[in-house]
Amino acid sequence: MKFTILSHAGMLAESGGREDVSIVIDPWLVGSCYWRSWFNFPEPDRRLIRDLNPDYIYLTHLHWDHFHGPSLRRFDPQTPVLVPQIPSPRMVQDLADLGFTDIREIPHGQRVQLAPDFHVHSFQFGPFTTDSAVVLQDSGTTLLNANDCKIFGASLRQITRRFPRIDFVLRSHSSANPWPCVEGYDMDDFRSKEAYVRDFAAFARAVGARYAIPFASNHCFVHQETRQFNDTAVLPNLVAAYMSPPTLEAEPDAGPNCVVMAPGSSWCPEAGFQLREFDYSRQADYVESLTQRYSGRLATQYRREAAAKGHFPRFEQWANDFLSAIGWPMRRLLPTIVFAVTEAAGERYWLIDPVARRVSEQSDAAAGQIVITVPALVINDCVRKRMFSVWTPSKRLRIRLSGTPLWKVGLFLQLLDLYDNQELPLWRFFKWRSLSIWRRRWREPISITGALIGLKVTRRVRDVASLYAD
DSSP: OEEEOOSSOEEEOOOOSSSSOEEEOOOOOOOEEEETEEESSOOOHHHHHHHHHSSEEEEOOOTTTSSSSSHHSSSTTTSSSEEEEOOOOOOHHHHHHOOOOOOEEEEEEEEEEEEEEEEEEEEEOOOOSSSSEEEEESSSOOEEEEEEEEEHHHHHHHHHHHHHHOEEEEEEOOOOGGGGGGGGOOEEEEEEEEHHHHHHHHHHHHOOEEEEEEOOOEEEETTTTTGGGGGGGGOOOHHHHHHHHOOOOOOSSSSEEEEOTTOOOETTTTTEEEEOOOGGGGGGHHHHHHHHHTTHHHHHHHHHHHOOOOHHHHHHHHHHHHHHEEEEEEEEEOOOOEEEEETEEEEEEEEEEETTEEEEEEOOOTTTTTEEEEHHHHHHHHHHHHHGGGHHTOOOOOEEHHHHHHHHHHHHHHHHHHHTTOSSSSGGGGSHHHHHHHHHHHHHHHHHHHHHHHHHHHOOTTTTGGGGOO
């Protein structure tokens, strides 16, 4: 097997046998995502992706830095696309909307043969919005691409027992959550950079891989509204420095050796690592170069945002449908939320009161109300495309808590995610499709329940690395 890093979370794997077969995973290859907020850091060389014509594509989940429409449109729509079989049919529907005609769902833990000696396995995880990890294997190499999938406990042991010798593990190492967007945010109030580094290292050790590759967090913020969040990123060189000085030869039982692989870097059994050099520590310079390179596209985006006007009737219909879907018991737990929708002329205030089941436009935000500020263009897109699930990673929002506990905002955002992914109302859980899927994922509730009990007993609320301890 040969694998090549293509981008932030994109990789190419090739069988290298008599029957050459290739698969691309999560190909965000061109341009930006999340309303010009995220750019690849660094961008892939055009020569790397120019002639890319894989036999298969695998998509781990629905977020746009993994499920990137402009990149997917570059491929032949007859290319077989493999996706995890999850309760929601949303991924399949969106791929069909893009024109793909051969979409194959992989049940949890199942193997798909790509070539006589080349297989892919999909493992799903996520109690609310499902992500997936993928194992690629031939007779000589086993690679676990965990990507954004924070699998642990009995669910992770299912993988390590089936694959006792994992050569490479690739995993994200930074945050994509919206908490930096909270007014008065201090990173250490939530989780420090060091905590994310420890999580990565603990996961790699739990897997027992020979090599650990920091992956799926290599993006930067370029939009004028989000550029400030570059300081929150955990850079891959920090991960490598924490784990060990990088070397390219690791003894099988010596523990994971961290190797930073920038786009264009590859590994194969014959040549070993072929690394493309990139200085991640010069992040500010690279962001500035992207700002200059894409000044025209950014200017167009800013003009579009300035010209956009919030569409309240469409928002009102969506919000009423959302409140109906979550049901009365859950609505009682939610706070009143005011969306401060920014337009060129100022702000408009759209209120969602879950308890009273009321959606209205008002002249201002009252004292004590949670206020989420969002550009009109962004919220219009989220409503029209039913994609609030990509809103929070984009960081195209600002949150003023006004004394409300953060967990209530987190619950509200999580329910938006579930609704967009067609997992609400809750009766959908009891459909035959969902029940048959969860039957295969029975380890997951055990893992999560054990983690909740353990964190309650130890009170190590932020010590996520402890989830991977024996």
